[in-house]
Amino acid sequence: MGLFNDERLQGYPFPRGIGFTGLTRAKLNADIDYASFTCGGCHIGRLRHDDGSYQYLDGGVNQEFNVVGYRQRIVQTLDKVIGNETDPAKQEQRVIQAFLTALDQVAQAEPHYFYNNYQYQDRHFDAEYEAQQIALFKQQASQVIPAFMQHQYSVYQGWQIIADKFYPDIKQRITSGFAGMEDAIGFNAAAAYQNLQAKWYTKPFASLALPGAHGLTDIMVVWDQDSHDPRWNDDQTRLVNGGGQWTGHIPLPIYKNVAAQVTLGFDDIDVSVSAHAEKLLQFLPPPRYPFDVDIALANQGKILFAENCAVCHQPNNGKVYTQMGTDMGRAKVAGTLITVAAQSGFTSDNDCSVTTKVVMQGKEVFPCAEYRGVSLTGQSKQAMLPPRVHNGYNALPLPGLWAQAPYLHNGSVPTLYHLLMPNTRPDVFVKSQLTYDKKMVGFNWQVAKWDQQEGYLFDSQSSPALSHAGHDKDIVMDGKTFKLDWSDNPQGAWALIEYLKTL
Ligand code: HEC
Ligand code: HEC
Known part of the structure; x- marks a missing residue:
């Protein structure tokens, strides 16, 4: 199902992405080994070079995992x-x-x-x-x-209920999954729904646990989190200038990493994993573009980027954009009830409260007690922001952009060329191949060249959740026009693409 053999794990009995409790259990033979998915199952990707060798993308996307x-x-x-x-x-x-x-x-x-x-x-x-x-x-x-x-x-069965309600057009397809993609909140909400259904006294409220919309997205890259981790405002009451997830609705890095375990469906989470992940990901460097770059052309592109893109795609831009025209499902997944449940659940002693203690490098630490020097006591509302403040998408900074293809939150645009030339975007393309299209910049996507050995057909017209609409029209803000549609200026588009390779 797309968990691959990582050659760096010499002798490891399982593929990358499966861990087992024997590795860390205090007393080795005190219990049976439980196995689970690890963060790397989704967040370590790979690229196959022309000579057949693999390059591993730590913090990238495992596009193969379904x-x-x-x-x-x-x-x-x-x-x-x-x-x-x-x-x-x-x-x-x-x-x-x-x-x-x-x-x-x-x-x-x-x-x-x-x-x-x-x-x-x-x-x-x-x-x-x-x-x-x-x-x-x-x-x-x-x-x-x-x-x-x-x-x-x-x-x-919980997932079937989500499929019926939110993906009627692609029900069969969604119940067998899309490699490299997930409806993480929907999946978790379905599990909560099932738990409520199971008891007569909670059954009447079960439907409240369901999400507000479909939320299928590409797995995110997780490197260089500092580039969009938030800061405190002047009086230290609000988090500004950053945010996590596609919508920015989980601002605090520790809770992004708590949420990651919750959405995997664990009842009990291990906060020390979240604390280590926070530390690892804060400055994890993105991989460099491994192919040739024309520096002179990239320099021209840099100027165009500064004029047309940087105002949105700058580091630590916490703004949420509602006017891009991309499908809004993911932005509406977490309604009021899911948000309130997450705020109280994430910050409970069971997950990560101000008194939750873990051991890191031999020292006791309290990973949910403070953020950048400010106490989180009484700040449980910061664990997930209310729906009205994340009713659109963040414009993320773009480190390692080349390795994030396909593009947009729902991975509906195969290459950077297609992103900048909206009327060339293919309705159907091949997703999750590991070889690279160095001209258009993205993983190979052409249906005509596909040998069906790897990847799958992605039909952007089969459901609104997969639509490739959006980020396709010039945008006017504060009287200035930002050019998003480069159809009338292919020279400019090629320069921008060359520059984007260098991020
Ligand atoms: C089954 C696949 C899967 C696994 C396993 C997984 N994640 Fe994720 N991760 C995702 C998806 C999908 C998103 C995007 C969620 C969204 O916004 O809709 C994401 C987003 C994130 C983000 C937010 C990144 C950002 O830029 O804001 C972080 C941090 C993260 N994951 C950390 C982890 C950690 C830590 C683990 C291990 C406990 C983990 N993930 C395991 C699929 C996975
Ligand atoms: C008005 C703000 C804004 C401007 C200007 C803007 N973008 Fe974006 N961009 C966004 C938002 C918001 C998203 C996320 C949309 C989504 O995923 O639904 C996005 C997504 C993207 C992505 C996809 C990232 C990914 O992880 O898949 C790329 C690439 C991108 N923009 C490049 C550019 C380039 C290049 C320019 C300039 C030519 C530009 N953008 C101008 C707001 C903007």
Whole structure:
């Protein structure tokens, strides 16, 4: 489902993007290993060069990963095992039996099947460890497997409800997922909806948990977060000059990184992961454009950028733009109820309150107690801003722009050329290929040249959520015109593209 083998993880038993609790559990054999997606599953991408070698993009986008598709496959597998059995208790028995049979088969054939004899620091996941884990798993199977089934079905059924309500035109397509994309809030809201549905006394309120609109977006790049992290205003009561997510609605970096875990569907989050992520991402450098740049042309483009683009795409611009003409779904996902629930949930002791303590580099720290020297006591409303202040999109600074293709929040425009020449934008293109179009600047996208080995067809006309409209007409602000449509000036467009390669 698009989690790739990262050659830098020598001997690691899983692809990049899967972690397991044995790596950090205090007592090595005290419990079974739980596996989960890691941040790198979505936020480490790759590019394939002409010689076949891979360049890894740390903090970039894994365009290949289809997280919804993964969940669909699990449910399909469970369905297949259950077959025509209708009694829930017998369904569980069938699944437990199927797991245990498969487990015995692989364990007998290969004593390093699961852990590949991996060594990490002083931990050795050898045949003995593996045998102990299997024995422990067998003891717990009758609890763990039904809980797994219940969770997977619940999450998947919740997603069907979102699909019915918000993606009627592409229902089949959205339930099997789009690699490199996610409706992160919708997915999480669906899980909350399912939890409320499950109890008679919360059932009447369940629909309040649903989002306000569709919110399918490209996964974001996460490098150089400082370039749009906010600052305090003069009297230190409001956060200004920055914001996180496509809409800027989660301004504080620690809560962006808390939200990242919440939207992955974890009930309990690990704040030390959020605190480490905040630190790592603040100044994580973007990768440089790996191909040739014509510096003289780029210098011409730099002037055009300063005149037409920089007022919006400058660092730490916290403004939200409502007039771009791009699809507004993502901007309307988090309505009042989701916002209030996030404000109280994120800042609770269960997630990250001012008293939440974690250990970083051997020291105890309070990652949600202050931001840039100002206390967050009594500031829970800063954890997510109300809908009226994020009813559009941020104009993000554009570090590592070349590696962010396809462009716009819904990844609907394959290259920079198509962004600047709106009437050439293809309605249908190939998304998630790993080779690069150095002329138009974006990953290869041409349907006519596609060998169907990699990537998938993206039809921008199939749903409003995928529309490539917007950022296509010149904009007038304060009496000055900013040129967004370069159709009548291809020379200027090529100069701009050359400059954008250097960001
Ligand atoms: C399943 C894919 C997926 C995984 C796994 C994932 N993210 Fe994300 N991340 C996204 C998407 C999608 C967005 C954009 C959300 C939006 O605004 O709609 C995002 C946005 C972000 C942002 C905001 C970036 C910005 O410029 O404002 C940060 C920070 C982030 N993720 C950190 C993390 C961390 C830390 C983890 C690990 C705990 C993580 N993510 C795991 C998909 C993922
Ligand atoms: C009025 C403010 C404004 C101006 C001027 C402007 N942009 Fe944008 N730009 C935005 C906003 C807002 C978005 C996000 C739109 C969305 O994703 O729906 C955006 C998105 C983009 C993206 C996509 C980024 C990504 O991560 O996919 C690129 C590239 C871009 N703009 C380049 C330019 C260039 C080049 C110019 C000048 C020729 C320019 N912009 C002028 C506001 C502006």
